[in-house]
Amino acid sequence: MAYVSVKGGADAIAQAKELVEYYRLKDKTKPIEIEQIKSQFRLAIDKIMGEGSLYAPEYAAIAFKQMEGDVLESAFVLRAFRATLQRKYYSDILDTRNMFVKRKISSSFREIPGGQVLGPTRDYSQRLIDSTKYNESEQEIENFLSSFEGKIEKEKMQEITSFNKVIDLLKAEGLLMPAESNYDKTVKDVTLEAVKYPAPRSVTLQMLARGETGGLMTLAYSSMRGFGDGHGTIGELRYGSVKVLVSDTQGRKRYIGNVNLTECEMITKINTTKEAKIPYFAIGYGLVLGQNETKAICMSILERGIRSGKSENPANNQEFVLYHTEGVEAMGFTNHLKLPHYVTFQSGLNNLRESVKRNTNIQDEKMKVYKEMAKQFQK
Template identity: 50%
Template structure:
């Protein structure tokens, strides 16, 4: 495709940008505070952080405000800002077994070690509009909080003295029975380090680390669509959620001077999913076992983590027969920022391109008329 530089229109572009700011404020309402977006639109903030590949709730909230709620645009802003930041060091791999649980469920076993924690979820609620929220006041919100906290009857001193509980992995129960096939590891590349898609372009066949990285910052809807296509029959993965966790995990990095020590940088909220997939049918040769697909992303985004786990297994097909099994097809089309950018570029001038096509069509028609 040919591109030709277009001159002119600079003043019109500046005025269009002014109009954009006007439309955000034209109704005279109080501007939304960043902390309001961060706390009351938490799931949108988490999605923007994940797809923007930058963990910063305040900046994600700012991006959503600037983008007027456009999730893809907000992620684009975050990704662009991320590209300006220097890389100081690499953190150590997070240990999700030390997760401070917010939510933890399993669809494989009813009774699991440590118990199931529903946490904050709409999975079991009716999808009905709560009309009372249209005129919710600060007083009503504070009263609702007070009632909830009173029902909990929290003892701050007792809580401070207790250790944060950790939970064993549900998948380990199946491993003990020898029912889990050998796990596919995130292997190192020829240089002895894990592949980094922010430094090197994706090439195929892709390593598992590349696939997981690309999916972890892929667009939620795209991942969901590919995973859905597989479980509907355009693939052979029939998943069960071994365990789904949402919680805070500590992040460490090696000490810059004393390399044998580590520094705690803080905690990040992540969603982790381990998907159990039957690997081999009982009627075939060899023992029937389960394989495990893995998904993890920033923030509270269960659909994305589950879809990642499904696609992690789907893309391991040796002979792809469906789109969701073709890693090249999947990985090239799940990045919402790249796909949005390419689709948006069609709004830019294509005058020369179209005139060339127009002349060709007219020439073909004239030739057919002359021959007729």
């Protein structure tokens, strides 16, 4: 196959770029402020940062505005932006045990350390459209906030605490599968080196954490439905804020801010074998940026499935899962189909035309023979 260079589209491209901007602005509505996007489109921003693999709420908001609300395109823009910057710091390992917990639930145990805290969630509300949002006024927002803030008694406030994890209780009781020693524990960075399969577990975790939510959900759902063994029980699902520490040039520990994270520990059962007679619980692990519970849950299911060794199911196959949940690459490949394939297509077209012509000639020859035979038969 050969490629030929063509030119002539530059002007059209420039005009198209202007036209798409015109479509964004033609209704002359008020410009949306980045602060508004950051705070009122919180979950979209979380998704963009997670899939763009860059914690930068203000830049995720700019990308969201620029891309007219397309989350995956925004993640693409964020990744491209990230590629222009130098990495100067590595954080200390994030301590999710000391998370400022905003939400934590367990579907395995009713009583968990600190209780079930529903936090900011729409899980238990009906998904009915709220038409009052159409005309939401600043006064209404003020009224809501002042009423909400008045709901705690400032003199009787509890002190902030962190909570033990459910899995720590299971671990203490000896119910968790002992740590596997026979897997590759190397810490690799997929942003610096190409992935080779089978890849170490660190690659699985990193790639799932930056994977596309819909892609992770599709494969995890297939696993839950039976094409895998992914129907676990949530040991604990946490959402909250974690401190980030780095070392400065002098080697001193410095606090640089907090990141919001969702963490999921999925409990699954291990099948017994001749060697492993106890049906221990095993944990699938999910950790993602922002509040994105679907992604954290699906990450934990897929992470466990990949470790199961039963790669005949797509959702348990490391290479299949990691390649196909990489949203930015998947979108890029899909969209390359829109680029000119004139030469490839012309080649196919020529082959087809030749084939049709050849076939027509054969058919004509056959018809001649049949007609001749018919004449002889009539005689």
